Every structure is written in C-alpha cells, then in structure tokens.
Amino acid sequence: MKRTAAFAVVLALASCGCAATAVQPWDRDLLAKQQMRFVPLRMEYAVDQHIYFSKEGSIGGHDVGGGGCGCN
Amino acid sequence: MQLDPASRPPSVLSRLRAAACVLLAVGVPAVAAADETSPRYQLDASTLLYREAGRVTVIEPVARITRLFEGGGSLGAEFTLDVMTGASPTGGRPAGGIQTITTPSGNTQTVSAGEVPTNPFRDERGAVDVDWQQPIGTRAGAATGAHFSLETDYQSIGVSEKLSLETMQRLLTLTVGGGYNRDDVFPVGGTPVGLTSNGERTGVDRNAKEVLSVMAGVSRVLTRRWLVGINASRSKESGYLTEPYKVVSVVDPATQEPLTHLSELRPSTRQRTDLLASSVYHLSRDILYLSYRYYWDDWGLRSHTVDLKYRFELGATFLQPHVRAYAQTAADFYTLSLANGAPLPAFASSDQRLAHFNSLTGGLTYGFRLPGHAGELTVRAEYIGQFDRLNLNAPAGEDGEEGEDGGAPVTPDPFSPLSIGTLTLSYSRSF
Numbered sequence: 001m002k003r004t005a006a007f008a009v010v011l012a013l014a015s016c017g018c019a020a021t022a023v024q025p026w027d028r029d030l031l032a033k034q035q036m037r038f039v040p041l042r043m044e045y046a047v048d049q050h051i052y053f054s055k056e057g058s059i060g061g062h063d064v065g066g067g068g069c070g071c072n
Numbered sequence: 073m074q075l076d077p078a079s080r081p082p083s084v085l086s087r088l089r090a091a092a093c094v095l096l097a098v099g100v101p102a103v104a105a106a107d108e109t110s111p112r113y114q115l116d117a118s119t120l121l122y123r124e125a126g127r128v129t130v131i132e133p134v135a136r137i138t139r140l141f142e143g144g145g146s147l148g149a150e151f152t153l154d155v156m157t158g159a160s161p162t163g164g165r166p167a168g169g170i171q172t173i174t175t176p177s178g179n180t181q182t183v184s185a186g187e188v189p190t191n192p193f194r195d196e197r198g199a200v201d202v203d204w205q206q207p208i209g210t211r212a213g214a215a216t217g218a219h220f221s222l223e224t225d226y227q228s229i230g231v232s233e234k235l236s237l238e239t240m241q242r243l244l245t246l247t248v249g250g251g252y253n254r255d256d257v258f259p260v261g262g263t264p265v266g267l268t269s270n271g272e273r274t275g276v277d278r279n280a281k282e283v284l285s286v287m288a289g290v291s292r293v294l295t296r297r298w299l300v301g302i303n304a305s306r307s308k309e310s311g312y313l314t315e316p317y318k319v320v321s322v323v324d325p326a327t328q329e330p331l332t333h334l335s336e337l338r339p340s341t342r343q344r345t346d347l348l349a350s351s352v353y354h355l356s357r358d359i360l361y362l363s364y365r366y367y368w369d370d371w372g373l374r375s376h377t378v379d380l381k382y383r384f385e386l387g388a389t390f391l392q393p394h395v396r397a398y399a400q401t402a403a404d405f406y407t408l409s410l411a412n413g414a415p416l417p418a419f420a421s422s423d424q425r426l427a428h429f430n431s432l433t434g435g436l437t438y439g440f441r442l443p444g445h446a447g448e449l450t451v452r453a454e455y456i457g458q459f460d461r462l463n464l465n466a467p468a469g470e471d472g473e474e475g476e477d478g479g480a481p482v483t484p485d486p487f488s489p490l491s492i493g494t495l496t497l498s499y500s501r502s503f
Binding site: 022023027028030031033035036037038040041042043044046047050051052055056057058059060061062063064068069070 | 116118120122221250255283291293350359398403490
C-alpha cells in the first residue's frame, strides 16, 4: 500500500509539469525521430524481454500482458 | 534610356509572392505524390542465436509484417519460432558418487560424481502475435493485441488492450492497459505431485494457469530534447505455477550428500508489481537511454534493474553500446536443499531463477544500410554474466563449511553461474 501511494505521488509530480516548458510543434523535430522512443528497436526489445523472462524471477517493462512460455 | 515599366526589375515583395506561388504550385503535387508513395507495409525480421554455457542453445527467427493505414492506424502480425536444445539444471544437487535419477519422461539417467543433474531436452515453440493500433480522434489511440503460442508441454493464449491520451499541448501522454492470459501446462510424463519422490502423478494432464495484468503510465516531454516516463504494472497469476521438471534435493545434514530428489512445489497464486522509470535524451547528435525498474512480488522476490544505452549517430550508421545491471533477492521458499528428517515446508524450489543473484549485461549494436537498398540492418552481440557466485561447479563439501555462528554448516551453491552469449540480426524496411 505504501508503494502504491508513493507511485501515486510520483505520478502526480510527473504530470504537474513543474519543470517543463512548452515545446512547440515546430520544435519537435528531434522528438519526432524514431529513435526518440522509449523502445526504438522493437525487435531487439522483444528478444530481450524473452531472454530475461526465461532467466530471471522478475517481469515488467513498457508492455502489458505478452505471451507466456514454459521456458526451462 | 528610359526603361519600360514592364521591364523594371520586380520588387522584393513581388519576388516573394512569385516564390510562394512557385512553392505552392510545386508543393501541392509533391505532397499528393508523397501520399501515393508513402509506405503501406513494414517488414521486420530478426534471428536470435543464443548460447548458454553448458546448458541451452536457442535459435529464434521472427518475422513481422505491418500494414500501415493512412489515418495512422496499423495492423501487424508477428510469427516466432524457437528451436531449443541442450540441458537445464533440475535443481538437484551433485553427489560425491554416481547418482541414478529418473527423467520426466520416465527414463533413468546416470549422473557422475560432482556433476549437477540436468534435464536434456529438445523443443520447438511457435508463436503468433497480432496487434491493431487505431487513433481515436487526434489525441488518443488504442492498441489491441492477441497472442497464441504452443510448445511440447505449454500453450499460451492471451489478449491485451492499451489506451493512450495526449494532453497539455501533447506534452503529456497518459496510458492505461490490461491483459489476460490463459495458459496450459501439460508436462511430459504427467504432472508430478509436489514434494514427493516416487514419481507420483496428480492424474491431471493439463494444468491451467491464468494471468491478469494491468498497467498505467505517464510520459512527459520535458524539453525539445528530453522525454521521460513512468510505468507501473501489476499482474496476478493463479493456477499451476510450479515448474514440473524441477526438483529439490533432500540431503544428509551432516554430509550434504543428496539422498533423494523431491518434485518442487510453488504456491498457486503470485502477485507481481513493477515500477519503471525511463528517460530518452537527445544530445547534440547522439541519444542517451536510461531506465530503472523496481520489482516486487508476494513470493518475497525483489529486484533492481538499471539499463543504459548510448546511441552514437555516425551519419548513415549508428553504434549503440548497452549495459544492464540486474540484482534480485531469493523467493521465500527458495532453498538449495532440504535436510533429511526435518518436516517438509509448504513450498520449496531450487530453481535458480528464484535464487538470489546479480548479473551484468554488456552489448553492442551496429546499425547500417546496404548501398542502394532501402532497408536497415542491425547486428547486435551481447553477453550476460552472473557475478555473485564464488563456487563454480564444485561438488558439495563433505562436511560443509562452518557457518558464521559456528553452528549449522553452510551449503555450498553447486550451480554454475549464468554465462550467456547472444547474437541478434535484424532487418527492417518499409514499402
């Protein structure tokens, strides 16, 4: 419960935009690049998720759900 | 000579007007032409070559085709094939002498002295994923996904939905999503009864496992060069969560020698949560990616993950080093062995994925285009190493080492640390 509350606070701070200034449409040349995404190389990301899922006790990332496997 | 008014040089204003007319005249058909020639399909393909020292080799080709629609929507289908060969540690401990163990398929296997018992296997896994992305108005979008995969002893069917909304002049994007998976585990040789050693079977051939997951996230444009985001996700697993081929050794408390191996047993529910903070920063030319994830679940496992990538832009090519540090604590019921004569716990597993461990990943991606060809190729080599095990493949000591309190012997960890090398080749082009 404490962690959920902490996350809510972080979310609120992130969305209030205290440190941000407006970025006009004509200033979005860099942000519009494919490589300015959180996951710029989709195929490699999928490979990584599969490897880490099969070797570690943790999950989680940018996606929701996803396929399971009986990875040994 | 008096100049004819008609032959006077045009004023700056009229030149600008003329230039604007020319640009418009040229630009309109150019835009129309761009619409006609804008890509309608995207093809992505990759092949993973995976080699784990002394254990598993995997070859995984993936092909993906995406239909791009004019309004910004897309429909994609992805096909994956995994070919896995090798051996996976059973979780059983090595012995001072020869061990004879029974494999899941009922065959007996001889394990030499000091050798970690493993399950040799060969399996293929096929998977199909379909996703549909659709803008809703100008500020929102929906992504719907479906998944099916099948291997010798496991089937997975899943659906997911994600909604996103841009607000605050598109500086802020809110995302919520959910997913549901219905998996079936059908172990070769039947489903073992947990914490028994005589090959007892439950009589149930197909064991159901359900996963319900939800996520919420916010991403924020902070400056012209900087994008940050926070994601939280929670999943609830229920049903058959045990690994049917893993065992736990029962050892003589004095000698640490394994006397027998019990099938492992895990709880039938698991609640997992993670928080992920990400940042993408565009320097004058290069790009820095940084993320941190904290994970915890009700099995007592917690983990920290830091991931760093730096993309060097080299004109038409790029070079991207990657470093990832991962550390997890052990699940509450993880144990290297059970002492003979002691009461059995409710749950027990010696699966290394539930153990305490730290690992480091280092890799390098090189992206380039072939001359005269529209597609982009990337080649990536990575290494994952585990750096917290001192005892490498050594058999259990005869007497065990003295614990810090001088009492119970410390059980040495017999399992070799992770050592994984991967090579990934990817290709992408639009047409």
